[in-house]
Amino acid sequence: MYMYIILLLSLLIYPISLARPGVRLPYNPDRRLLPLQPHSSDSNRSVKREEDLSRRMYSQEELRSWSSGEREKRQMRWEQQIAYEGKTFFDGWESFTQPDPTLGLVTYVDNSTAFKKGLAFWTGDGKPGIQVDHFSTTPVNTPRDSVRITTKSMFAGGLFIIDMALMPWGCGVWPAFWTLGYQAEWPTAGEIDIVEGIQAMTNNHTLPGCEINQAPGMYTGQLGNTNCDSTTGGSGCTIGSDSQSSFGMPFNEAGGGVFAMLWNDNGVRMWDWNRAQIPSDIKSNSPTPDQWGTPRAAWDASTCDPYKFFQAQVLVLNIDLCGVWAGALYETFDYCPGTCAEYISDPKNLNNTVMLLNYIKVFQQTGTSPIPEQAHDNSNLTGAGGDAPLNASEVNASVRQSQSSSAVIPNSSEGSSSGLRGIRIPSWWSGLILGVIMILTI
Structure with a gap:
């Protein structure tokens, strides 16, 4: 009898994994979205969530249904x-440690290694x-250690502001601050893509049906590709900043600056300012986007539904080297010698691979409830960036293989079927059931 009890316990301790043969998912099939834990109310803690439990909180869906008159009546403010800043900046982020989906010469390391x-x-x-390893000499084509981090919190709309004191730049250097759908x-x-560069380009990547409205006067930036569909190619739709100091060395020489993205029922809009031009309402932490004038870039709701094509997003910061955008265009810059792989193998060429941040803040309109879930892992958060083709990485290839095999992609509300279609059986239950069956049959 003791032998059967020991057998049962061992089955409980060592779960049996259920998997559909021939399907390789690029993420944990038992992925869960964890309940969002409120941050400390300690005033010295920078990463904090503002809450007032005494007032009625509205979902973002409710807010989108209000007329402009109703919004004014309720005195909606941002x-x-x-806020992510100071000594607790990294508390709100997870490290991405998967192979680089855009095939850059980097190895993204975990938090402790970083x-x-x-x-x-x-x-x-x-x-x-954050910065790229620019301390060691590496053989040509050897990846350098770098950092890619993703927020635990998710956002479906809002006002996003990043204040950067120093931005990476240089031949083959590819920094970015962007958002990516989690579910x-x-x-x-x-x-x-809010700020991304070997150039000051702003990209959006979506399913078919989202395009840039080209009506005059909607934005001041330089129009690139107008079709945001990235299902057959990764270029997305692009608008480049018309500022000569919104990226790289000119941006740093101007003391850095601020980038802002407004995502609401009117669409997605973006602005940027150098240090001396930052609006006073941003400095006073009372942003008023209606007073910022024509944005650098705009994706109007009339041609791109901001809540159909952009679902709950996490924020991402990373620094890449070479890859399918910076590497592919490397030779088009006359001042970049040799090949991208050769250039970045010498650490002396990478002195400007440091990103310094004053803060990243997210604002919501008065009374908006935050998304009550927290991103648990980011192993399936591939993304593209630049003009990466959809099939640029084995990760995305395995996604299509999984979908063609009828794999169920898990999200926050529906479990995936790992071997049993439409039914999720936790692996510890499978061990218990098998153990009981063995005992009853002996």
Whole structure:
């Protein structure tokens, strides 16, 4: 009898994994969205969520149904929902450690490795930063350690502001601040590239049906591709900033600056300012986008439904090297010598691969309830960036293989079927059931 009890316990401790033969998912099929835990109310803690439990909270769906008159009647303001800054900046982020989906010459490391190697750090005055390894000489075509981090919190609309003190730049260097849909594979839930560069380009990646409205006067930036569909190619729709100092060395020489993205029922709009031009309402933490004038870029709701094509998003920061955008266009820049792989193998060429951040803040309109879920892992958050083709990585290839085999992609409300279609059986239950059956049959 003791032998059967031991057998049963061992089955419980060592779960049996159910998997559909021939299907390789690029993420954990038992992925869950964890309940969102409120951040500490300690005023010294930078990453905090503003809450007032005494007032009625409205879902973002409710807010979208209100008329402009009703919004004015209720005195809707932009209030800070969450802030990432200072010594607690990294508390709200997870490290992405999968192979680079855009085939760059980088290895994204975990949190502890990043801090141990100085790739994630704070300056002496408490400013957070990330950087690429530019301390060691590496053989040509050898990836360098770098950082890609993703927020635990998700956002479906809002006002997003990033204040950057220093931006990476240089031949083959590819930094980005962007958002990516969490609850479905890329590009199903959308991607919004706020600042990304080997050039100051702003990209959106979506399913078919989203395009840029080309009516005059909607934005000041330079129009690129107008079709946002990234299901057959990854270029998405692009608008480049018309500012000569919104990226790279000119941006740093101007003291850095601020980028803002407004995502509401009117669509998606973006602005950027150098340090001396930052609006006073942003400095006072009371942003008023209606007073910022014509945006640099705009994706109007009339030609791109902002809630159909962009579902709940996480924020992403990363620094890439070479890859399918920076590497592919490397030779088009006359001042970049040799090949991208050769150039980045010498650490002396990578002195400008540091990103310093004053803060990243997310604002919501008065009374808006935050998404009550938290991103648990980011192993399926591939994304594209630049003009990466959809099939540029084995990760995306395996996604299509999974979909063609009728694999159920899990999300926050529906479980996936791992071997039993439409039914989720937790692996510890499978062990218990098998153990009981064995005992009863002996």
